[in-house]
Amino acid sequence: MPDARFLVVFDADSTLLRNEVIELIADEAGRGAEVAAATEAAMRGEVDFAASLRSRVAELSGVALDAFARVRARVEPTPGARELIATIHERGGVAAVVSGGFHEILDEIAPALGVDVWRANRLGHDGRVLDGTVDGDIVDAEAKAASLRGWAAERGIPLARTIAVGDGANDLRMMAAAGLGVAFNAKPAVRRQADLVVGPIDLRELVPLLP
Numbered sequence: 001m002p003d004a005r006f007l008v009v010f011d012a013d014s015t016l017l018r019n020e021v022i023e024l025i026a027d028e029a030g031r032g033a034e035v036a037a038a039t040e041a042a043m044r045g046e047v048d049f050a051a052s053l054r055s056r057v058a059e060l061s062g063v064a065l066d067a068f069a070r071v072r073a074r075v076e077p078t079p080g081a082r083e084l085i086a087t088i089h090e091r092g093g094v095a096a097v098v099s100g101g102f103h104e105i106l107d108e109i110a111p112a113l114g115v116d117v118w119r120a121n122r123l124g125h126d127g128r129v130l131d132g133t134v135d136g137d138i139v140d141a142e143a144k145a146a147s148l149r150g151w152a153a154e155r156g157i158p159l160a161r162t163i164a165v166g167d168g169a170n171d172l173r174m175m176a177a178a179g180l181g182v183a184f185n186a187k188p189a190v191r192r193q194a195d196l197v198v199g200p201i202d203l204r205e206l207v208p209l210l211p
């Protein structure tokens with residue numbers, strides 16, 4: 001990996017994207033409302049993230065893989081996302097995403113926004129429909145922090161020159177690991193522990209914070 005001046009790591013759902021993608025997938029199973037309520041509790045930090053994710057993904061069982069095209073079409077980037085990432089690049093930085101959401105969606109959305117590197121969960125399936133499992137290790141709060149540390153180390157960036165941006169309780173560890181932890185559009189527990197609180201509407205508010 002080439003060295004870079006600084007690293008910005010974004011959460012995806014409700015941070016870089018307006019949506020919680022798992023709710024959009026659950027809509028395809030007619031279970032959007034239940035999954036939305038469970039996601040809200042997880043993002044407030046009221047329940048264990050990994051256990052919550054497994055039970056929410058179980059609700060997605062039976063959704064056909066061809067539903068992902070409809071889901072992707074409903075995903076809305078947060079205003080200012082493209083402009084902020086373009087500015088990160090102009091200043092010699094790297095833009096990354098680590099998500100408790102899913103590669104099945106991010107693999108199209110992240111490159112379209114100019115994101116350099118990303119990591120998320122994968123949904124288990126039988127080639128036709130989702131089987132209600134998470135495939136592989138879950139990207140939880142610790143995995144988010146480890147991703148930030150790993151991407152910084154690969155590019156020779158000291159942690160002091162990293163910024164983590166998130167809205168949920170599972171973003172707090174990466175925000176603590178980063179030089180600057182920014183709460184964007186965030187839950188009260190996240191706002192209380194962040195170095196800075198911005199948003200909730202436009203990501204361009206972060207431009208003055210870039211090194």
Ligand SMILES: [Mg+2]
Binds near residue numbers: 167
């Ligand atoms: Mg989020």
